[in-house]
Amino acid sequence: MQITLCDFLGRDNFRFSPYVWRTKLALAHKKLDYEVVGTTFLDKSALEGWTGYRLAPVLKHGDTVVCDSWEIANYLERTWPAESPLFPDRGSRALASFLNAWVPAALYPVLLPLITRDVLDHVHPDDREHYRRTREARLGCSLEEAQAGRDEDVVGFRDALEPFRQVLLEQAYLSGDRPAYADFILFALFQWARNTSRFKLLTTDDPVHDWRRRMAEDYREVVSTSDGYPY
């Protein structure tokens, strides 16, 4: 049965949605083929007939429509348990579940201001106005103001990554010897940044930098389906 994934279109071939990246990485991990249909923030006509869809990512497998990156991950794991596991053990499922709640609550708000003006230049041209209006309402200032102090503000983002460094001192990936879904949650955040901004989030001596480089190499096939700036 055909798998179709709904992604947000950006400018040119920049694909920025961190939640869609989680799903793309999960599909690549399980070596599943899929087609992509694109929407913009404002034009969802490509999803006509997809019952019950909400925000991207939305995955359609035969007649089944699954929304929400976490639900999709669980659906893929249930449906293709024999393929490379997204949750290789109970602990890595717990870590992924923890990060699924923690990363959007703790890291997105720190990262968004650092790149938000750059993101504007990479969303679909039809979405620029919508993006500026909704993000400025959320940030409480203009995109330009939010991003102005980023050379200093980036320190707060790096500090917030400290628990990951502790894990990566002990093992190669968050999920153990090999990457899995817990890694995808964090890596998807960097994919968002990389596909919207040239800003250097990490110093090259950071263990998280090294892990990100290895992740980009391990998943180079799916990573290369989108443009994106060098790390």
Next chain:
Amino acid sequence: MQITLCDFLGRDNFRFSPYVWRTKLALAHKKLDYEVVGTTFLDKSALEGWTGYRLAPVLKHGDTVVCDSWEIANYLERTWPAESPLFPDRGSRALASFLNAWVPAALYPVLLPLITRDVLDHVHPDDREHYRRTREARLGCSLEEAQAGRDEDVVGFRDALEPFRQVLLEQAYLSGDRPAYADFILFALFQWARNTSRFKLLTTDDPVHDWRRRMAEDYREVVSTSDGYPY
């Protein structure tokens, strides 16, 4: 060989140190017997001859002295690998390692103001002055002022626990079907609160409340070695 654990003495039989609780839970988990020696913040004479000790917990096993709760956990796991594992799989080690860095950075600063004046009444009488001076310097206000708004401030603490709720929706313990070290890191924080304060940190309909109740039951033998208020 004899195991000796250094603990902080509190008033009467209140034992409050969250880091020592991690170690006591780990020892109980592995069913290892040990003796306790007590120090106060100011009087460390009980540790004379323990080479290289720093803060409690300090564990002495034969001639080996191990400091730092995380190092002790790893020492116990290496030395008694056949007993109940503290890290039952790679993922649960990663989760524990993440929490070992995250809980002190993210939860302690939110919890401390809620109970800090109560803690003063439960440290060793000789430590009261030292406790007030060092904590007020850290908090930037008096212990009384810090604790004054706790009926409202507790909401921030409960919000910060959200990622744990997500894990506990999917499995009984943070570590899987059975508790292990990742659970001890969080539970030790509640042991600190419970042995210093009557303040209700959680509502009874919170999945974290139910987990804490089960943890207290699972480890009732070691939990009951200290006084402590009802949850």
